Amino acid sequence: MRRFLTRRLLALVPVLLGVTFLSFLLLYVVPGDPVQAVAGERYDEAVLAELRAELHLDDPLLVRYGRFLGGLLRGDLGRSYVTREPVAERIAATFPNTLRLALAAMVVAVVLGLGLGIAAAARPGSPLDRAAMVLASTGISVPVFWLGMVLILFFSMRLRWLPPSGFGDGSIAHLVLPALTLGAGSAAMVARMTRSSLLEVLGQDYIRTARAKGLHPARVLLVHALRNALLPVVTVIGNDFGSYLSGSVLTEKIFAWPGLGRYTLEAVAKRDLPAIQGAVLVMALVFVGVNLLVDLTYAWIDPRTRRRPA
Amino acid sequence: MRRALGHGGFVAGAVLVLAFLAAALAGPLLPGPDPLAASPEHALRPPGPDHPLGTDAVGRDLAARVMAGARLSLLVGLLARLVSLAVGTAAGLLAGYQGGRTDAVIMRLADMTLAFPALLLLIAIVAAFGPSLVTLFLALGLLGWAPVARVLRSQVLALRDVDYVEAARALGAGRARILLRHVLPACGSTIMVLFSMGMATAIIAEGSLSFLGLGAQPPQPSWGTLIRDGFEYLRSAPWLTLIPGACMALAVLGFNLLGDALRDLLDPQGARGAAS
Numbered sequence: 001m002r003r004f005l006t007r008r009l010l011a012l013v014p015v016l017l018g019v020t021f022l023s024f025l026l027l028y029v030v031p032g033d034p035v036q037a038v039a040g041e042r043y044d045e046a047v048l049a050e051l052r053a054e055l056h057l058d059d060p061l062l063v064r065y066g067r068f069l070g071g072l073l074r075g076d077l078g079r080s081y082v083t084r085e086p087v088a089e090r091i092a093a094t095f096p097n098t099l100r101l102a103l104a105a106m107v108v109a110v111v112l113g114l115g116l117g118i119a120a121a122a123r124p125g126s127p128l129d130r131a132a133m134v135l136a137s138t139g140i141s142v143p144v145f146w147l148g149m150v151l152i153l154f155f156s157m158r159l160r161w162l163p164p165s166g167f168g169d170g171s172i173a174h175l176v177l178p179a180l181t182l183g184a185g186s187a188a189m190v191a192r193m194t195r196s197s198l199l200e201v202l203g204q205d206y207i208r209t210a211r212a213k214g215l216h217p218a219r220v221l222l223v224h225a226l227r228n229a230l231l232p233v234v235t236v237i238g239n240d241f242g243s244y245l246s247g248s249v250l251t252e253k254i255f256a257w258p259g260l261g262r263y264t265l266e267a268v269a270k271r272d273l274p275a276i277q278g279a280v281l282v283m284a285l286v287f288v289g290v291n292l293l294v295d296l297t298y299a300w301i302d303p304r305t306r307r308r309p310a
Numbered sequence: 311m312r313r314a315l316g317h318g319g320f321v322a323g324a325v326l327v328l329a330f331l332a333a334a335l336a337g338p339l340l341p342g343p344d345p346l347a348a349s350p351e352h353a354l355r356p357p358g359p360d361h362p363l364g365t366d367a368v369g370r371d372l373a374a375r376v377m378a379g380a381r382l383s384l385l386v387g388l389l390a391r392l393v394s395l396a397v398g399t400a401a402g403l404l405a406g407y408q409g410g411r412t413d414a415v416i417m418r419l420a421d422m423t424l425a426f427p428a429l430l431l432l433i434a435i436v437a438a439f440g441p442s443l444v445t446l447f448l449a450l451g452l453l454g455w456a457p458v459a460r461v462l463r464s465q466v467l468a469l470r471d472v473d474y475v476e477a478a479r480a481l482g483a484g485r486a487r488i489l490l491r492h493v494l495p496a497c498g499s500t501i502m503v504l505f506s507m508g509m510a511t512a513i514i515a516e517g518s519l520s521f522l523g524l525g526a527q528p529p530q531p532s533w534g535t536l537i538r539d540g541f542e543y544l545r546s547a548p549w550l551t552l553i554p555g556a557c558m559a560l561a562v563l564g565f566n567l568l569g570d571a572l573r574d575l576l577d578p579q580g581a582r583g584a585a586s
Binding site: 011022149245 | 419421430438514562
């Protein structure tokens with residue numbers, strides 16, 4: 001396990017360097033003079049001079065990258081072009097809301113996905129199975145932002161059950177629709193994965209043994225089979241964490257949710273490049289961290305995966 | 311082919327995809343209203359005999375706009391996908407066949423690309439370069455190369471030492487010739503699956519960015535911009551969002567079903583789970 005951990009952490013180094021370098025480049029590949037692009041119409045010589053000095057535009061690229069990395073290690077993501085506030089502070093203020101939303105989406109994905117997948121695998125080929133899989137195919141195909149609107153239209157405007165948008169007082173009622181919106185696609189993937197891996201496991205000898213012992217079919221399904229079928233499901237959920245972060249941009253816009261996604265969009269609208277850069281970098285780092293956790297969990301549960309892939 | 315016609319998913323997917331392609335291609339030939347012609351006196355009409363899908367806030371015919379949107383959304387998806395496939399295939403072939411340092415460099419680049427939540431990186435790129443359809447399909451296409459490269463690399467690894475490739479090498483064929491004439495054709499079915507599934511992803515990505523105002527610019531209608539425009543009128547004119555969104559979902563469903571079915575029917579190894 002320790003060797004696996006070392007190898008996995010070493011493999012992370014080029015990825016982290018690449019991710020930070022790509023994010024760094026974002027600010028410097030902008031066509032034209034970045035300072036002009038930043039200042040735009042608000043043409044103020046004092047601000048321009050300050051920006052020029054802050055960006056160290058005369059230094060070579062790699063020196064500037066080094067400075068960027070140094071700042072990053074100190075938790076400094078630069079200052080917003082628009083408000084002049086430190087970007088890291090705004091990200092620290094908004095990210096917890098996005099995390100809350102992403103975790104709620106994950107709960108939706110696990111509960112709905114496992115439920116549908118188990119129901120489908122219990123009676124393969126039955127109408128219930130078919131209905132569950134049609135629902136899953138639809139769930140994968142429906143665009144996140146459109147699903148959000150359909151849910152608002154139905155549950156908030158027609159039925160008036162739930163608030164259509166906003167964070168409110170942080171109550172669960174405000175969280176339900178955004179979490180459903182964000183988690184639905186992932187729930188569909190989990191349902192498909194649960195079904196197919198359950199069906200695969202159910203064909204194995206130890207399941208036949210468990211059945212032959214006269215165990216209750218539900219016990220065989222939920223205790224013996226599900227345990228082994230859960231492994232690929234863990235991977236799906238981990239991989240989908242990236243789609244929660246991506247989807248949070250859309251979901252937060254539709255539901256006026258005060259998270260990092262909405263902050264990113266506001267920054268995009270104002271072409272506030274340090275803010276965009278910081279937000280994208282933080283989300284990428286979170287995603288890399290989550291993937292590492294998933295790999296480690298996987299290796300811990302199933303020792304076979306610790307071997308180097310062929 | 312007979313097996314394909316007996317496969318429910320294949321038939322459903324093919325019908326959906328062909329229907330949208332036909333609508334996209336035939337749109338400008340049909341004697342319908344102009345998708346850009348505004349007539350404020352007919353604003354926000356619900357679906358009815360004059361306007362089968364209703365009209366938007368400035369009285370433009372939604373049916374005509376949805377068809378024009380299909381053209382744009384499918385075209386951007388197609389171009390983006392071709393770019394991804396071209397770059398990804400070249401990278402995957404080279405990495406798998408060459409091995410060693412080339413392989414390591416290409417695969418680390420793929421890891422980096424995949425380390426970003428895709429939509430966020432797209433947003434950042436489009437924000438940096440300014441929104442336009444060309445930026446969009448290039449960014450979309452260039453970001454989509456990594457999963458393609460990974461899948462093809464693993465397939466090439468298996469193909470590298472099969473007898474007929476070995477034979478070509480023994481006959482003195484050069485690397486380019488072996489890759490293009492002997493290895494690439496063997497990857498054909500995998501590429502088809504990757505194409506179909508990737509179209510679904512590309513359509514959603516185009517729609518998402520256009521919805522955020524970072525893709526197609528008004529007055530060009532794409533499904534994403536139609537949904538964006540309709541969002542303001544969700545309460546009073548829900549058809550403006552429901553209909554373009556349903557079209558988008560059906561088109562994506564079509565490509566997903568087709569991809570799943572092709573995978574079942576052609577069974578290329580490794581394409582499983584490489585939809586993005």
